[in-house]
Amino acid sequence: MLDMGFNINYFFISQKIIFDLFFTIYRYNELMSNTDLKVKVWRGAQEGEFVEYLVPRNPNQTVLDVVTFIQRKLDPTLSYRFACRVGMCGSCAMTVNGVARWTCRTHVSQIVEGDSLEIAPLNNLPVIKDLATDMREFFNKWKGAVGFFKGDKTRHDDFARVEPQSPERQLANAGIECIGCGVCYSSCEVVQSRPNYLGPAALNRAWTLTNDVRDVQQLDRLRAVAGDEGCHACHTQGSCTERCPKKLEPTASIAGLKKLVARAAVRGSKWGKL
Amino acid sequence: MGQVMSQAVLQAKLWYAQRISAMILGICVSIHLIIIFYAIRGGLTAEEILGRTQGNIAFAIFYEIFVLACFVHAPIGLANILEETFSKGFISKALSSILAILILILGTTAVIGVYTGGAL
Numbered sequence: 050m051l052d053m054g055f056n057i058n059y060f061f062i063s064q065k066i067i068f069d070l071f072f073t074i075y076r077y078n079e080l081m082s083n084t085d086l087k088v089k090v091w092r093g094a095q096e097g098e099f100v101e102y103l104v105p106r107n108p109n110q111t112v113l114d115v116v117t118f119i120q121r122k123l124d125p126t127l128s129y130r131f132a133c134r135v136g137m138c139g140s141c142a143m144t145v146n147g148v149a150r151w152t153c154r155t156h157v158s159q160i161v162e163g164d165s166l167e168i169a170p171l172n173n174l175p176v177i178k179d180l181a182t183d184m185r186e187f188f189n190k191w192k193g194a195v196g197f198f199k200g201d202k203t204r205h206d207d208f209a210r211v212e213p214q215s216p217e218r219q220l221a222n223a224g225i226e227c228i229g230c231g232v233c234y235s236s237c238e239v240v241q242s243r244p245n246y247l248g249p250a251a252l253n254r255a256w257t258l259t260n261d262v263r264d265v266q267q268l269d270r271l272r273a274v275a276g277d278e279g280c281h282a283c284h285t286q287g288s289c290t291e292r293c294p295k296k297l298e299p300t301a302s303i304a305g306l307k308k309l310v311a312r313a314a315v316r317g318s319k320w321g322k323l
Numbered sequence: 324m325g326q327v328m329s330q331a332v333l334q335a336k337l338w339y340a341q342r343i344s345a346m347i348l349g350i351c352v353s354i355h356l357i358i359i360f361y362a363i364r365g366g367l368t369a370e371e372i373l374g375r376t377q378g379n380i381a382f383a384i385f386y387e388i389f390v391l392a393c394f395v396h397a398p399i400g401l402a403n404i405l406e407e408t409f410s411k412g413f414i415s416k417a418l419s420s421i422l423a424i425l426i427l428i429l430g431t432t433a434v435i436g437v438y439t440g441g442a443l
Contacts (some may be wrong), residue, residue: 089383218335242407243407272331272332275331275332275333275334275335276330276331276332276333276335277403278331278333279331279408281334281335281338307338310335311335311336311338311339312339313357314332314335314336314339315335315336315339323332323335
């Protein structure tokens with residue numbers, strides 16, 4: 050046996066280590082499930098207060114699980130929004146421990162402070178009730194930034210051919226995965242101080258569309274995002290980029306728009322002069 | 324709507340002007356730092372420094388470009404800060420215009436002074 054480089058003692062030792070490890074994890078989990086989370090949840094509308102609930106702790110528990118537990122087991126009058134639970138729909142964003150996050154993919158263990166959580170509605174949006182905000186203004190600003198597609202082809206025309214490696218397609222790709230959760234909008238200091246500012250999400254969408262070679266409303270869009278209610282108001286502080294759960298970079302998109310719009314105003318663009 | 328639009332286009336143009344002047348300032352500040360080392364090499368009195376910079380037209384042109392870049396850059400920034408902090412209107416326009424004129428006059432006077440050594 051020794052010739053083969055194998056010592057039976059090692060086998061027992063490693064088994065002991067593995068056993069100890071599992072025992073530790075088991076003890077840890079048992080400990081965790083015995084400690085209730087102290088969860089402060091915003092109740093009310095624009096005026097309201099935080100109410101504390103005790104929620105049992107589970108392994109792999111998400112913040113959305115916590116809110117759902119409160120609504121189903123403790124207080125059915127709690128209002129909040131969610132749909133997909135897997136980070137696709139963008140409806141469950143809330144302010145958790147002071148920071149805007151998507152709650153369905155935020156594990157309690159990642160952000161819990163001691164045994165406390167504070168869950169509030171998103172900032173910079175009017176509160177309807179409890180954790181549900183009125184997002185009309187947020188989406189109206191997408192419309193305001195001409196953040197929608199308009200082409201000039203019909204079903205009788207051939208497919209548009211967009212080279213996947215073309216610079217425009219690559220730039221559009223970088224910002225296209227936005228789920229419209231509002232985390233960037235609620236984290237933006239400029240939105241906070243300038244209520245008319247279009248905000249990172251709308252401008253990011255506008256930027257992806259300025260890189261859509263099929264779109265026919267480019268000059269309208271550049272006019273809509275110009276000036277101090279649009280891209281030029283951005284302070285490049287980068288909170289949107291830091292907080293975006295999809296790891297997009299609205300700051301970079303807005304920088305792209307600033308350059309594009311300013312050039313179009315001074316020198317003109319391939320679509321004409323502003 | 325038309326007025327809002329022209330305001331937005333004006334903002335875009337001002338942003339462009341500020342960006343280009345920032346690029347020029349970036350180069351100017353670097354060169355300026357090198358010039359400081361050159362100018363103070365042989366003593367720190369005004370006489371000694373002016374002795375090296377006086378009559379040098381290259382210095383004069385360079386510093387006038389520096390002044391012009393500041394003249395474009397700083398008032399736009401000040402106007403933005405005032406408008407964001409207080410409100411749009413007369414005060415921010417007036418203060419940034421005053422700053423612009425001061426930079427231009429004082430800066431150009433300084434350039435002439437260094438070039439001629441105050442002999443004008």
